[in-house]
Amino acid sequence: MPPAISVQALSKTYPKFKLNNISFELEPGTIMGLIGRNGAGKTTILKSILNLVHPDAGEITYFGQSLIDNEMDIKQRIGFAAGSINYYPKKKINHIIEVTKQFYSNWDDVTYRHYLDVFSLDEQKTPSELSEGMKVKLNLTIALSHNADLLILDEPTSGLDPVSRVELLDVFGYLKGQGKSILFSTHITSDLDKFADSITYIHAGNLVTSDNLKNFLQTAASQNLGNNLEEIMVNYETEDFHEKLTH
Numbered sequence: 111m112p113p114a115i116s117v118q119a120l121s122k123t124y125p126k127f128k129l130n131n132i133s134f135e136l137e138p139g140t141i142m143g144l145i146g147r148n149g150a151g152k153t154t155i156l157k158s159i160l161n162l163v164h165p166d167a168g169e170i171t172y173f174g175q176s177l178i179d180n181e182m183d184i185k186q187r188i189g190f191a192a193g194s195i196n197y198y199p200k201k202k203i204n205h206i207i208e209v210t211k212q213f214y215s216n217w218d219d220v221t222y223r224h225y226l227d228v229f230s231l232d233e234q235k236t237p238s239e240l241s242e243g244m245k246v247k248l249n250l251t252i253a254l255s256h257n258a259d260l261l262i263l264d265e266p267t268s269g270l271d272p273v274s275r276v277e278l279l280d281v282f283g284y285l286k287g288q289g290k291s292i293l294f295s296t297h298i299t300s301d302l303d304k305f306a307d308s309i310t311y312i313h314a315g316n317l318v319t320s321d322n323l324k325n326f327l328q329t330a331a332s333q334n335l336g337n338n339l340e341e342i343m344v345n346y347e348t349e350d351f352h353e354k355l356t357h
């Protein structure tokens with residue numbers, strides 16, 4: 111089976127930042143965590159692979175199909191959520207959904223109602239009446255309601271209380287069990303220690319490594335970088351920080 115996502119030699123230059131030659135593959139039915147410090151380039155990668163910003167170079171395929179040639183079809187199979195929902199702040203959720211669902215041929219009202227219930231969301235409210243965490247949950251509900259085969263989520267757990275975070279990770283586990291693939295960025299590396307199958311680590315626009323979690327941890331341990339993702343990141347990034355500080 112082809113990878114759910116294949117990214118080859120992706121580059122994107124902003125005036126003061128360069129995402130440099132990033133390559134990774136997400137195996138179908140697996141969960142990948144995208145990690146890196148603030149400003150490392152995670153959101154730029156996620157937006158580039160969705161063609162929300164235009165990369166300078168790189169080849170992106172989903173399920174073996176080129177994004178450029180099949181964007182409309184591929185986007186029907188992807189659920190994307192970045193941060194909280196900010197559009198139509200004064201419209202009731204049920205109204206927003208009536209508009210949103212027209213964009214998706216696979217929209218499934220039963221699944222939508224299921225996740226409204228799972229996340230205890232009231233569709234009579236407007237986004238401006240939701241807490242930040244509830245907005246994240248609404249965004250995810252929308253992403254999950256068109257039976258996407260692949261979820262691409264930018265910091266989906268930020269703003270969630272610890273219980274909601276664990277509930278969301280349960281949802282991820284359940285979706286993986288149904289063969290879905292998930293790529294998500296997060297700063298909560300302990301969630302990835304438990305849930306991720308693979309890790310893609312970005313440092314200052316460059317790929318440190320993209321590997322399955324077990325190999326990643328083994329390699330880092332053999333380099334005395336630590337035994338979990340947080341230790342590894344802190345050790346790796348602090349070395350760089352010390353070098354800057356002392357030169």
Ligand SMILES: Nc1ncnc2c1ncn2[C@@H]1O[C@H](COP(=O)(O)OP(=O)(O)OP(=O)(O)O)[C@@H](O)[C@H]1O
Nearest residue numbers: 124125126127146147148149150151152153154155
């Ligand atoms: N539209 C833009 N124009 C210019 N520079 C940008 C733009 N978007 C992002 N950048 C720059 O690209 C770099 C990477 O930003 P990005 O949002 O991808 O980082 P990130 O890893 O997602 O960070 P965080 O963890 O803080 O969300 C930053 O230096 C940022 O200033």
